[in-house]
Amino acid sequence: MSVDIRFERLVLASRANAFASSPWTDAELVSEPHPDPIYLSHGAPSAEVEPVERLRVGADRAWGEAGGNLDYGEIAGYLPLREIILDRLQARGIQVGVDDLLVTSGSQQGIDLIAKLMLDPGDGVIVEGPTYIGAMQVFDAYEANYFVCPVDADGLCVDTLERLIADPENRIKLIYTIPTFHNPTGANLASSRRNRLLEMASRYGVLVVEDDPYGEIYFGNPPSPALRSLDETVIYLGTFSKIIAPGIRVGWMVAPPSLIPLLLLAKEGVDINCNRIMTRTVYHASCDFLDEHIVELRSFYEQRRNAMVQALTQSAPQDVTIMSVTGGFFAWCDLPEGSDTEKLRKIAARHGVGFLPGAWFYPEGQRASRGLRLSFSSLPVDRIVEGANRLGHAMSEYLSESR
């Protein structure tokens, strides 16, 4: 989309087109009024399992030591918090030191900083198709040239990836991937594909940015270790948003030693440093707590995943495919070839259920999808079941109309 964006007589920056509309504005709209709508579109954690009391106690400790710690400082983040993060990284197979790590205002800021460091306008970026909407908000602002690599049940299709990455005309600088419990499909990148992805990135000299917000929220066996555990040049992004809460805005980034000083200065330029009290609050709240808390989160979200998959399996027409999901917050369905979930969305709204059409997870101009994303993270089981049932009816109606 290219919009003529002006203010008075000024032409704004060319990147301002990226700020012309929000992908989220319509996320909770149903186009027709319903007395009791159910939104399966919201990809946030459940408020029920946000450890508010624990955070409150942590905040009290943090404020108790605030004197002398309210100045500018700690660009890389509060040191003891970085040490806690190192423990979390070990669970993902990553062994690094505190100096390989910086704390960010959520992993959104991590994506922004790495794009800021790497991308000139027109540089090629490979994203999964579909991919995380917020990442495209970043890459749009850096005027990246998108190359979309499809995702199947085993994650990113590495054969297509090779074609995209090998073509010098594409000028690929980085690959942005969510290999573990992918947003929006829930897919897990197969182990052999992980190796091939890294091998290709290394051969063609392309940076891999691994976004891993869901890696610790698995149902059953733990997932494959992070890509970063296999290759030290990978940029790894993590966050407390899914395991504690998004509103606290604390995430982190692991980067190679030669990039860390540049990333720190990029961060200094955009907001000087992270909130020094909130980073201490998260530290105190996390000590001797997070491991146990995450075990509880797993069974909590597994229950919701089960409810959604069971209800959908019963209610969805036979020719709808429900992707297997073993972790994270999302389930993905594909309608039969030729379907358009943007159209289904209008029918679903009449039935009182909302979801995110697959097309939203592709860069602008590539918008047509028979897939859709359902979030099972934020609603209680009875609402999930009712929502899935309504969606099943809506799917039947849509498919019978379009036959």
Added chain:
Amino acid sequence: MSVDIRFERLVLASRANAFASSPWTDAELVSEPHPDPIYLSHGAPSAEVEPVERLRVGADRAWGEAGGNLDYGEIAGYLPLREIILDRLQARGIQVGVDDLLVTSGSQQGIDLIAKLMLDPGDGVIVEGPTYIGAMQVFDAYEANYFVCPVDADGLCVDTLERLIADPENRIKLIYTIPTFHNPTGANLASSRRNRLLEMASRYGVLVVEDDPYGEIYFGNPPSPALRSLDETVIYLGTFSKIIAPGIRVGWMVAPPSLIPLLLLAKEGVDINCNRIMTRTVYHASCDFLDEHIVELRSFYEQRRNAMVQALTQSAPQDVTIMSVTGGFFAWCDLPEGSDTEKLRKIAARHGVGFLPGAWFYPEGQRASRGLRLSFSSLPVDRIVEGANRLGHAMSEYLSESR
């Protein structure tokens, strides 16, 4: 400065040059060891007047209402906090509504967001010479083309400004100014110059960005109202960093209605939203407190200003000019024509006193200054006096050597 910045076989973004070195790294260095150095370089508020207990109580209230407020959200910032900010704006002569305002992670983020929205590489930016170092960190990252407009005792020299702005080859898109208690000189833009600045900006279609971190910290009579009070197209930046504390990272931005939606989406792309607890904490801490607190801050910093100016007046050689300062955190001295305060800095280090040489406050490549910045905000009176005395000796030594 252009550095060949690479990672493995990748060439980083062209803007990465801006992240090659930090202007702050050397700020607290004295080049020779001293048993008891005094740094008059640190431009932060005094920890003594940071209202830690008040914030702690505010935090307790904020966490008390955290349940249900820890999700993503409030991109423009917590509404009651924006209402509190409206009151602060009235003291600066600005009458706007809550929808004209967004909360930022310090005003540093405000500068970044407006640059992000406005600047393509090579676009012309007028800054004061000298100007705020952190603003240049932002403009460097957007690859701006600098035009430096000198500052005298009455602020920005509007005659030079007219020459710079009128030349179409300069492609000036914005003027970044700190008209009130300027950083680093402490100068106040004279009332007639305020009008001329705005008149010129309007005539030539250039955006004015007014950074106003110190406007409420005045000694004696209140300063002129903000530029924004005279012209609705001005972007106005404010912050709690100087009147509460920097480590909490809460500032704000007033912008014209047509730019607000774009700025909100630019903000969403970089960190989704501000910390929802810290914005509530600042709200609760500020209610029925800030007005009185700021009155105390004024007399607190006035005492320090007096101590510094008196001690300097006594200790500095006769041919050193001490600029008049009626608010803010900084005093500025000019040594005689032909002096170089970068050289003075080395001698001062031997005397055990640090300051920021004037050259640091100019864009790269324009570094030669006979001025220097002294901060009186962060040290107690006895240290200020001792530091100013040492500096006086160092100045005498430097001037007698260079004669």
